[in-house]
Every structure is written in C-alpha cells, then in structure tokens.
Amino acid sequence: MNESTELSTKKADISLSGLSKDFTGVAGQLSILRNVDLSLNRGAALAVTGPSGSGKSTLLYIVGLLDELTAGKVEILGSDPASMSESELAKFRNEHMGFIFQDHHLLPQCTVLENVLIPLLAGKGVTDADEQRAHELLKRVGLADRVTHRPAQLSGGERQRVAVCRALVNQPEILLADEPTGNLDRATADSVGDLLLELSREQNVLLICVTHSPELAGRFSQHMELRDGRLEPAL
Numbered sequence: 001m002n003e004s005t006e007l008s009t010k011k012a013d014i015s016l017s018g019l020s021k022d023f024t025g026v027a028g029q030l031s032i033l034r035n036v037d038l039s040l041n042r043g044a045a046l047a048v049t050g051p052s053g054s055g056k057s058t059l060l061y062i063v064g065l066l067d068e069l070t071a072g073k074v075e076i077l078g079s080d081p082a083s084m085s086e087s088e089l090a091k092f093r094n095e096h097m098g099f100i101f102q103d104h105h106l107l108p109q110c111t112v113l114e115n116v117l118i119p120l121l122a123g124k125g126v127t128d129a130d131e132q133r134a135h136e137l138l139k140r141v142g143l144a145d146r147v148t149h150r151p152a153q154l155s156g157g158e159r160q161r162v163a164v165c166r167a168l169v170n171q172p173e174i175l176l177a178d179e180p181t182g183n184l185d186r187a188t189a190d191s192v193g194d195l196l197l198e199l200s201r202e203q204n205v206l207l208i209c210v211t212h213s214p215e216l217a218g219r220f221s222q223h224m225e226l227r228d229g230r231l232e233p234a235l
Helices: 003-009 056-063 086-096 112-121 128-140 156-168 186-202
Strands: 014-025 028-040 045-049 071-076 097-100 174-178 206-210 222-227 230-233
Touching (some): 045 186, 097 156, 112 128, 112 156
C-alpha cells in the first residue's frame, strides 16, 4: 500500500457520523443535536461556539464519553465506545483524554502537585517520571513555586493553570475544554487561552474547546458554531 492510499484509509482520531441527542421532558421531546458530522485528527484545534442551551457542552460530553447519544455513531481513536462497559469507558477516558472545565474542580485538601497527579493516581499509579513531568508542566505555566500550596492560596487564574496541567499530565491524545476561561477576567482569560493553545501544540494533542468567548474562539485554527442543533462553520 502506498503512502497516499494509507492516508486516504486512515481513520480520523475523532469521527462523529449522524450524531443526534434528544431529551424528553414534561413538554415532550427536545432535539439538542441533529445529525452532527465531524472528523478531527491530532494537532487539530477546534473551537465550538453557540448560544446558551445550543448543545455545546452536550457535544463535548458525548465526545468525552461522559454522555450517551440518541442516534448516530462515535469513534474515538479507532475504538467504538458503544461496545465498551462502564469500567472500560472510564479506563479509556483516563488513558486517552484530558478534561478542563469552567470550574477548576481542584481538591481543596490536596497540594497543587497532588492535584496535577490525580489522573495518574486513578490509573496506573505515579512513577518518578510522572512526578517529574508534573513539575515540568507546573514550571511551564509559571507555578514552580506553588507546588506545595493548596487551591485556596491561589488566584482563579492560577487554579485554572493547575487544571490545564492536570489535564495534560497523562499525555492524552485528546484534550476537551468546557468554557475554560468563563470564570476569569479578560486579561487572565487571554493568558490561560494562550497557554492552552501553546501546550496543546507542543504536545500534539487534539483540542476541542466550547466557549462563549469570540476572542478565545478567534485564536483557534478551526471555529464552528452550533445552530439549531447542527454543527456548521462559523459565520
């Protein structure tokens, strides 16, 4: 098989085909996502925008295997999540994905370093190399002198930088961010947004970020919008 054939037959790292998500409430069935198609590979940086309630977080949670789809098909890194048990899904997420949320979700009783290492504690355990990588990430984000601090001793921007390090410490192929700058002031949001993009490029991860911020979305190489449940190129 020649190189061009290999490239044409290689599966995307994230592939969504005809993805739909419905909710049933007191007013009947509500369609949140409608026939969403998407293909992305490592190195891509996609921002998804749209009004509140448009399904941005729902889309991210389905890609992150934290929510189920109503119809369609999802393939992640060549695997079919529909064939996995709950324990297999949890293991897959821990080994291949990093998550950053609007609220940093740091454990208040743990130090900065311990918070960064949590994904490894939940998986294979922490090695000396893992701890060194955590130190290097914290140094990279300007927190080398905060490793023994607790979250309460940090600013909002510092806590979010810790969350970025935690998401990357496991060397994931996929990084998913849900409004990562939503709780930050403009200057801090700009700093965290730049850092997120820089680190994702350096580590060659596939980055998907949902955001209300047009400024943050404008920094991404790809920008799409959710309109009436459909994922379309941003206007």
